[in-house]
Amino acid sequence: MDSNNIKKPIRPDETGAMDYGGAVLTSSLEANVALIKRIFKNDGTVVERRVENRLRPKARCCIFFIDGMASNQIVDEYIVKPIIETAALGLSDDPAEELSRDVLAANDIRREACVAELVKGLIAGDTLVFAEGSGMGLIVSSKGFPTRAVSEPDSEKALRGPREGFTEAILVNLSLVRRKLHTPDLKMKFRSFGTRSDTRACIVYLESLTDPALLAELERRLDLIDIDGVLDSNYIAELIKDDKHSPFKTIGTTERPDVVAGRLLEGRIALLVDGTPMVLTLPYLFIENFQADDDYYLNFYFASMGRMLRILGFLLSVSIPAVYVAFTTFHREMIPTNLALSVMQAHQGIPFPTFLECFIMLIIFEIIRETGIRMPSNIGQALSIVGALVIGQAAVQAKLISAPMVIVVAITAITGLINPKVKGATILVRFLSLFAAAILGLFGFAFVMAALVIHLFSLESFGTVYMSQVSAVRPQEMKDNAVRAPWYFMKTRPVFERRDPVRKN
Template structure:
């Protein structure tokens, strides 16, 4: 069966390879001519008559000696800046004697007149188009086969807000936005170090999306960056609409229900991961930044763990493990106990459960399945529906499906408790909600068919599978398997910050020392600073 699947995939790969080679290297070769009209005609041909593309013809110089044109996209350009620092100086302040050749005029404009930084000389039509589309303003000059690309981008964007997915009580509240430059700035503001390096990519034949790899030069494993480079280079697609696209293309186990690429919305979290030796991948248009490699344990860690006191953090972390097991296993365990292993239920509880089940028309496996599906419907509806309708859904969900179904004798009251517990626990591990939802049904099926035997086999299967996964060369279950004692400081418990002297062994092995021992030692002097 798997061989068959593999064959299909290979076939599809072959087809895509073939089509990708077609449209390369043709347009890029075409150069600009030294006639303005020809150049403009060429541009019009490629860009079409879209009304947001503005071609502004102007005469340059205080004597109006030179003919030129500005090409830009309306809405992507800061208009005040365009008038103040480009058009006015070009038209009024430009003084140039006749002996200047057309080619040097462009350089003079660049050097003397324009205050904008980062101005590029462009001579190929393809590059010119790319510049226009990314929001740069292009200046063409009659008689010159080169053009100037002036970055004056400005567009409407969302301001920095608190992220929806990862809210914290203590810790920074800002989250990433959809603009890549803002996001990188947020990170730069946290890590003020020349070693913070970035590598830019443009991916997507149609969307030309900016993608940026960010890492700490002397902490990260250089091989990790090469690996990310090759994986990003391999992407041949027409559109990158969200970082999820990149994730799908570069992840180690594309068929897995477990994510092997992490994502997060908070700059402080990305900073902490980068400082442990991971690399981050920023994608323009998405507030979710990818981090690799991802360990399974990261799903159970929250930034707030490190900002609160270690005892409480350790307790909540253990609680998260418990919640995870509750959310994936409790429906299965309930079904296994009530249909196969009644002898494992304490006698008094069995009486109560038997009383609750009395008159229920469905077998408990079916009953559980129905309730889980209803819960998933409610959850999905809760995410998508417009806010004013929210209260209606919660009333329907809680009252009609919970209370009334029990009093009508359709489901047992225990079932409601189990499903409610499962539902609440699933939100504790927010980043594993997706896989947990699938695993829940998986274990329910096994429990319904084979009882506890099935549950145990399924659990072992998942465990072995997790241990076999790798994320960018790092074992997925890392501090647990292979066992790393120093990693245990930040696994089931969270040791005090001053005790975590080393970075994670595998990820940060190129620069293991995080800090030297510098915790507060109470001495007579520092205890008695108030004494005279």
């Protein structure tokens, strides 16, 4: 074993990265095989296969692959079979060269002497080939693991438009993006995160449109990441976000390749991470929370109406409980008389103060919503019965909750679900404004709203003001806010794209 020059035990260092103890390959096949077996000891999926050429038994080889990661067909037909049957082996004294040039029928073969690279290739699903008398190993491309089929994402359904969504395999995802943008201007820069997971990620952008400063800033922030495992793109999003304490997202996520392509065309950058269909796009503006992908595929009148409803939904969802509590407990003179009387009638005999009643109902709704996500889908009926019957009807009949409150909470809930992208922030602001309204009435509500606006306008996403489109006054800047202007009107890219603003003439 000393022939492999191992000075230290092979194990991860304190950062989690593998330390191979200075191991190197030698020209002895047995020594190399022993090294690989030592690195992968106690790993039952690593398959070792010794192969001898039929014509020259002395030209011995050994291949390694991981069961389940490599395609059996490729290993059988294009690696094992040629080595056994070839007549071109053992003619020179560089068997690795011979193998890659004349024998193996694979589309991608790399000759590698670095142990770390060889191990990386093996783990990724490639096959390692070692030959007697060669100090190099071959990494033969043979990836063949099962991936989920491309299907429409459940969380981002569109009425019209493409039906495909990203999968967990980054290469499949990249191909989905590439198929939308047929240009060599589309750049894909790979890098990896996680000292232990070594997750591949890819920065995708259109070089001629993307601000180099933006790209440099992204890479600077990515370089600072120090984490041992990345299982989803949110790990990275939270680490590179501008204001880390804000409940509002300043980095977009999507599962749809058409959305990514659309944003790339606006001069943004996408970050794909292996193992998750959620792709990050940046910079991300506040108004994008209310933009749906099929806004651009539907007639612009209809799309604009939908957009306005979503904005209204956000405002209602944030303010309705607070305004209701403020009006009924502080500003009773502001409610029309008939409404005041029926609220009074409904509230007769309810044991809780209005605020507590509202708070309880909102919490119960959040519980139902959370349960709906967590529970196995085949017991969903139980939830709707409990939710609708017990909490809606029975609570009112039992005089625990007043009927108007059920309506208030129902409208709040529905309008809260209309914008899934700002769901978290909506819930937070809603409760804040409710507390403030319960303490100070409309004054408190106005106070929270002012704080919200100040906060939103102070946010930035990678150098772009978060609210930049919202406060616009020029027509070209307002084209994609509350109203989605028709395509013939959208002549320029969004404001943050400085390199090539004109989209078309």
